[in-house]
Amino acid sequence: MAKSSRESLIQAALELFLEQGVHQTTTRQIADRAGVNEVTLFRNFGNKYGLLQAVLNAAPxxxxxxxxxxxxxxxxxxxxxxxxxxxxxxxxxxxxxxxxxxxxxxxxxxxxxxxxxxxxxxxxxxxxxxxxxxxxxxxxxxxxxxxxxxxxxxxxxxxxxxxxxxxxxxxxxxxxxxxxxxxxxxLGETLAFESDAVTDPPPEPVQDLPAPCVHQILTQAKAASSQDYALAYLLLAAGLDPAEVVSVTRSQHLSAKTQHTLQVSDRQVPINQWIGGKRYGTYTSNPLTKWLKSRKDESPWLFIQADDDPVGLSVEDIAQKWADWAQALTLFPHSHPRQAKPTWCVEMLTRGMSVENLSLLSGLSSAQLQPYVQRAREKAALEEARQLDQK
Known part of the structure; x- marks a missing residue:
């Protein structure tokens, strides 16, 4: 549909203002580019500044x-x-x-x-x-x-x-x-400025979970429901934050013969079969795939409130579920789902993954991963000491 004279003038003015500024643009130039008489411009907008106001009002x-x-x-x-x-x-x-x-x-x-x-x-x-x-x-x-x-x-x-x-x-x-x-x-993040006079505070210790606690959480989740089991499995097998889990849809999940992955934000995350030295299924048959295959609803979310109310879980919902699973823990009775990511990161480093590759998978920078590197070294040292004691 052909543009009206008014629309043509606004478009022409916008183009010329962008190209050469307001001061250098004349009403004659605008009218010529719009293909109308200059009198039409004055009749519609009064002057150049009336046209500028129309441009500003219309700018999307x-x-x-x-x-x-x-x-x-x-x-x-x-x-x-x-x-x-x-x-x-x-x-x-x-x-x-x-x-x-x-x-x-x-x-x-x-x-x-x-x-x-x-x-x-x-x-x-x-x-x-x-x-x-x-x-x-x-x-x-x-x-x-x-x-x-x-x-x-x-x-x-x-x-x-x-x-x-x-x-x-x-x-x-x-x-x-x-x-x-x-x-x-x-966003209130900490910025690192180069300064000899400022010393960065020591990083907070990593709060990862030992393997027996991880397996106990998975056992409790399995006893609760198939969705709980799948949720606990995903948190601990992929190292996701609760906020990342609630934003994931079913379409972002991929299970094939040779891989089990999840698209999270702008990165792809592997879903491991092995957690804390114990295997939980295969790429195509595990707590998550079994839960998804059992679904009868059409909800796009990976995890839902209930079958009759298929709204996606919230971060608070996940925290409550985790608290229920962790009730029986002796060492970590007040555990939190945020511990899943540190636990996964430390395990990946312990198993030999490079900091650079872990950064790509976790979404954390190399600097943010340094406390995890230190924790992985501590666990490796403890394991070495245990093995020496057995000789």
Missing amino acids: TFRDLGEGLMEQTIATSDRHQTLKTYAGECLAALEQAPAFVRSLIGEAGQFPDENRQALGHRLQEASQYVARYLEHTMPARNFAAGQLSGYLGALLVGYVVIEATSDDHGLWTSRENFLDGLVGLL
Whole structure:
């Protein structure tokens, strides 16, 4: 369907503003590109700044990015990468229109109040999406999510301005370095800065479970139900966090003759047959595959509340189930499902997996895995001492 004259003018103005900025763009250029008479422009918008307001009101860029951010909030538990991707896309959008950005920054003082208000509304709209994301993902902080989302927008624009106007500023080593630092600050993560005066605090000890406790948890889960058994098996055979488990669907599960894997966020995770020195089935026949084959519901989730209410389990549901399984543990009566991942990571290292490969499978960085490496060494030393004592 052919565009109306108004739509053509808005599109032409947007293209020219992006290419050469607001100040350098004339109403004659806009009318010519739109293929209409300049009088039509004045009749519809009054002047160039009336057209600028229409462009700002119609611009979908940050709204689309914001909606994409909220979709990723549901699809993945990797909050750092999700927010980093969104911030990177925002930067890309800004960097694709340097002339327009310079115009908005350098000429904003000359804009009519209506233009400044429209620009403010677009920024507020983008900020609201980010605020909603932060409320879902970040821990409690001293600042409200709305404030932090505003800081994000200001820092992104500041980055573009600095990069466009200066060289060798030394504020960050690369675009990637800037985004990692920005997201880390917003999400309250610990950033490692090079400084001789600051000493990193010692890492917290790894809270993994010994093999007898692992087998006892699996035994209790098996006695509870086939779903409980499958859930405990997946936690301990793949080293997943509860938050990762609740986001997984049945379509992300793959069981074949030579492999048993799960697609978790942006990585593929193997589901082991051996846990703590004991084998639990085969690639195609194990607690998880048996549970899935027994399902009669159409729910997409890997684990559900009940057969008559096939809604996906929550993190709290998993924690309660784990507490029920762990009641009989003597050494770890207050165990938590978060211990499944450290237990799995330490076992993989003990069995000879490299830190680099474990990083790919676990989603943890090499630095984050160092406490697990130390724990694996401790367990190897204990095993060596035990073997020497038997000679």
